[in-house]
Amino acid sequence: MDKYRQYERVFNQFDENGDGKISPCELQKCVGLIGGVMSLEEAEAAILSMDSDEDGLLCLEDFVKLVEEAGEEEKANDLKEAFRMYEMDGSGCITPKSLKRMLSRLGESKTIDECKLMVAYFDINGDGQLSFDEFKVMMSFDLCL
Template structure:
């Protein structure tokens, strides 16, 4: 059975545009390799110049050296995946689980959201976690994360 690949979990066009605008730091309507590198660095990635180049090649469909909104949207839209998107979901979870203990705490969520430009408090993050925290431990486990993401994709 094949399910949607929940790569970035953006369904709404306005959500896609907001994320695109965060990547497009100079506001010229396109994402350069340097802008992509800066965002990945802010997310904690240590991508090499070769990795950035490969990502640009994959996403830049018209091969003009930049990622436009249409290319960006095509890249992050859910695609079919043979594992139902579990690998991509685990990668997303691991990005938030900075101490790799199998749980996302309010502090970890707060740190990542602020790194990507979302201003929120730790208390805001605690409220977000509470909405999906089925076992009441104050953190989000991978199973709770899967449920949350599958609900977001419906």
């Protein structure tokens, strides 16, 4: 089953009254059913931000955009958390030393020279460390392998 059909099935579950639209109340209730918490005001704001025809409701296309943007935001938050784990010393950058330390914690033994090479491969500005933007590039490359 393709992703659009999956979204459509979820959309239809959220659309309790079957009118082809999701109201703020329906969105709030369904988010609660899947274990999330969303106030009515948050549901209204979420719908307002995606409502293409400005009727105060989400059509299927609006819903797909909402879900995909939420997924992207979650990925970005996960990436920020991972970056903080690797940078460890609060410098805002991943150094070969902090990379070695984190890899060691993950059970992967690398020498400092190997870590320098890993950093250098994605060190776009040549400062010997990875900024968050350089880390994102590294992680997107890793996900493509």
